[in-house]
Amino acid sequence: MKRNFAIAMIVWLIFPISTHAAEIAISNNSPLAFGSFAAGSGGTVTVSPSGMCSGSGDVIVVIADCAAAEFTVTGDPNFTYFIDLPADNFVTLTGPGSDMNITQFTSNPAGANGQLGAGGSQNLTVGGTLNVGNNQAPGSYTGNFTIIVDYN
Amino acid sequence: MRILFSCFAFFFRFVAVVVFVSACNAFADRATTASHATVVEPARVSENVRIWTTSSFASGMTGDLIIRLPAAGPATISLSDEHDTLGSGTSALHVGPSIESVESAISAWHAQLADCTGSACSTRPEAGVLDGNPVNSIDISTSEADETSPTNITVIVTYN
Numbered sequence: 001m002k003r004n005f006a007i008a009m010i011v012w013l014i015f016p017i018s019t020h021a022a023e024i025a026i027s028n029n030s031p032l033a034f035g036s037f038a039a040g041s042g043g044t045v046t047v048s049p050s051g052m053c054s055g056s057g058d059v060i061v062v063i064a065d066c067a068a069a070e071f072t073v074t075g076d077p078n079f080t081y082f083i084d085l086p087a088d089n090f091v092t093l094t095g096p097g098s099d100m101n102i103t104q105f106t107s108n109p110a111g112a113n114g115q116l117g118a119g120g121s122q123n124l125t126v127g128g129t130l131n132v133g134n135n136q137a138p139g140s141y142t143g144n145f146t147i148i149v150d151y152n
Numbered sequence: 153m154r155i156l157f158s159c160f161a162f163f164f165r166f167v168a169v170v171v172f173v174s175a176c177n178a179f180a181d182r183a184t185t186a187s188h189a190t191v192v193e194p195a196r197v198s199e200n201v202r203i204w205t206t207s208s209f210a211s212g213m214t215g216d217l218i219i220r221l222p223a224a225g226p227a228t229i230s231l232s233d234e235h236d237t238l239g240s241g242t243s244a245l246h247v248g249p250s251i252e253s254v255e256s257a258i259s260a261w262h263a264q265l266a267d268c269t270g271s272a273c274s275t276r277p278e279a280g281v282l283d284g285n286p287v288n289s290i291d292i293s294t295s296e297a298d299e300t301s302p303t304n305i306t307v308i309v310t311y312n
Contacts, residue, residue: 025181031185031187031188032187034188037192071185093188128187140188140190141189141190144184145184145187146183148181149180
């Protein structure tokens, strides 16, 4: 009896019970690009999940080579999942001048509305708003951010 | 012996609980990607602007022009259809207003470079297609759209 209990525990440890045949996975295809802009007295540059960009305040978007970050989510076909995006001011771009924070991350799909297709995958795009300071120093700014996906 | 077995049993239960909790979250996954931006420093050359004008433009108006000097790719700034004749060239200078008040008033513009000798200078002057630098003058012609706007034009020049 005691031996059977121990064996059962070991089996459970090795093979945890699951309702999913495949673990959900996400891979990145391309980064989030805010393009090139003149800062002026400051403002924002917003990239939508569709990749459209716009400037506000005194920011002038000079080269509109903006792009939303693109991911591929894979897992069990037709299962739904949620997307966890970074909080406001949690991600910064660093460069020759003051750090620039990214706020208002948005995604498509968003929240708990992710649903894998019949083939077990779905494309996910992520945009955000870059906050540009007054007379932001010219140069290249870079940073990283992480998103999390999980089954609903 | 009994005490030892009890300790093992407790240990297994504890581990089982930990593993069970972990298993509940075992399917989450994460991905990290980069983000980047480029801040450009415009060279303000308003003092070099030479206005070729109608009387309405001479009365003055306010606005910005953005000039994009030749680089690797075609221009991407959106202008009205009337003005945006760029896009097909790979070495294009893009001259355009950045605010609507100017765009509505300007019907055509010319931009000239100090060493502008290519065909682009003569064939597409109104689109601001140029193939060299530096910029030493900008000619602007306008319609009679705005006779009341005040002050000057500021020109911002940036490389692609």
